[in-house]
Amino acid sequence: MMTKPSLVQPPPFAIWLVDLFTPDEEGEAIQGDLLEEYSELALKSGVASARRWYWRQSVKTIAHLIGTGFRVAPWSVAGAVVGGFLLLWLGFGLGLPERATLAVLDFRRQPHVHPYYTWPQAQVRVFWLVCGALIGRLLMSLFIGFIVAAGAKGREMVATITLTLIQGVFGAVEFLVWSASHRYAFLLMPVITPFGVSIMIVMGGGIVRKSRSAAARRPSGT
Amino acid sequence: MSGREYLGEFEHIVILALLRLADRAYGVTVRQEIEARTGREVSIGAIYATLERLQAKGYVKSQFGDPTPERGGRSKRFFHVTAKGISAVNRTHRALRSMTAGLDLVRSYS
Numbered sequence: 336m337m338t339k340p341s342l343v344q345p346p347p348f349a350i351w352l353v354d355l356f357t358p359d360e361e362g363e364a365i366q367g368d369l370l371e372e373y374s375e376l377a378l379k380s381g382v383a384s385a386r387r388w389y390w391r392q393s394v395k396t397i398a399h400l401i402g403t404g405f406r407v408a409p410w411s412v413a414g415a416v417v418g419g420f421l422l423l424w425l426g427f428g429l430g431l432p433e434r435a436t437l438a439v440l441d442f443r444r445q446p447h448v449h450p451y452y453t454w455p456q457a458q459v460r461v462f463w464l465v466c467g468a469l470i471g472r473l474l475m476s477l478f479i480g481f482i483v484a485a486g487a488k489g490r491e492m493v494a495t496i497t498l499t500l501i502q503g504v505f506g507a508v509e510f511l512v513w514s515a516s517h518r519y520a521f522l523l524m525p526v527i528t529p530f531g532v533s534i535m536i537v538m539g540g541g542i543v544r545k546s547r548s549a550a551a552r553r554p555s556g557t
Numbered sequence: 558m559s560g561r562e563y564l565g566e567f568e569h570i571v572i573l574a575l576l577r578l579a580d581r582a583y584g585v586t587v588r589q590e591i592e593a594r595t596g597r598e599v600s601i602g603a604i605y606a607t608l609e610r611l612q613a614k615g616y617v618k619s620q621f622g623d624p625t626p627e628r629g630g631r632s633k634r635f636f637h638v639t640a641k642g643i644s645a646v647n648r649t650h651r652a653l654r655s656m657t658a659g660l661d662l663v664r665s666y667s
Contacts (some may be wrong), residue, residue, distance in 0.1 A: 340626075350584065351614050361605055361609075363621075363632055363634075364583070364584055364605070364631070364632070364634035365601060365602070365605055366629070366631060367583065367584075367625075367628035367629065367631030367632065367633065368583070368584035368585045368588075368601050368628075368633075370626045370627075370629050370631070371585050371625075371627055372585050372588075372589075372601075372626055374627055382637065391600075392601055392602075395600030395602055395603065396600050396601050396602025396603075396605075398602065399600060399603050399605070399606045400602055400605075400606070402606065403602075403605075403606040406610075407609065407613075484573060486639055532662030540578045
């Protein structure tokens with residue numbers, strides 16, 4: 336059966352990625368241009384070749400959009416990144432996720448009634464402390480991602496990815512220092528936490544970007 | 558901004574493509590024109606990044622056309638060079654001519 340290349344859509348994930356990094360005012364033109372050339376190429380050289388071209392164009396376009404984001408709005412991006420870094424530093428430095436976890440675990444508990452743990456109780460408590468702290472850190476990172484993206488309007492992904500890179504460098508240094516001074520360097524938690532924190536910050540940026548993009552496309556009359 | 562700035566290499570190429578294409582200049586045609594004439598593969602992102610920069614300098618202006626079905630109902634964004642842009646092209650050409658005057662590039666440096 337013959338397929339109609341003009342009706343074949345480009346890779347949806349590539350469209351989604353380009354959309355994530357494209358400012359609202361340029362989104363329509365860039366996506367339209369990519370689709371137009373993709374359709375022409377699919378007719379001329381086949382869908383597989385057109386898909387390869389689309390991916391190549393998408394990756395290069397995203398790289399350029401990131402660069403443009405820095406150049407066009409350097410102060411708003413830098414301000415959002417510095418603000419986000421301070422929030423991370425303050426939040427994690429003050430141990431807010433751990434404090435919140437303890438507060439939840441100790442809610443309705445009366446230490447003077449049961450001051451001592453049995454061994455299984457202690458194990459359960461430690462397990463929930465570790466998991467709770469990790470979940471708390473991830474949620475806090477998502478929230479910081481929201482704040483950074485809100486501050487860097489139109490350049491949400493540039494700001495959150497930059498913060499993630501800076502946080503990644505600090506996380507790597509912290510991990511090296513930590514593993515040099517601890518015998519239990521094989522524990523996964525110090526590796527998982529910075530990685531998870533990075534993903535959640537970018538995810539926060541992505542959520543804000545997508546919701547802004549959807550709001551911009553909504554007809555003004557509705 | 559002094560208003561006496563020269564165009565960068567890619568800015569120069571893009572603005573010349575706009576002048577060649579006249580009222581047909583939008584992302585796709587600009588990209589294809591540059592690829593056809595320079596043999597250099599450029600991304601649509603590079604074109605828009607440069608056009609945005611040129612627009613910020615007042616060298617080009619843009620307007621949206623009507624949505625078309627082959628673009629999934631999206632509009633084309635047409636660009637045209639302003640008088641200030643033409644002056645910048647002329648200034649850059651004059652500077653290049655002045656810098657290359659008297660040089661036998663083919664014989665001396667090839």
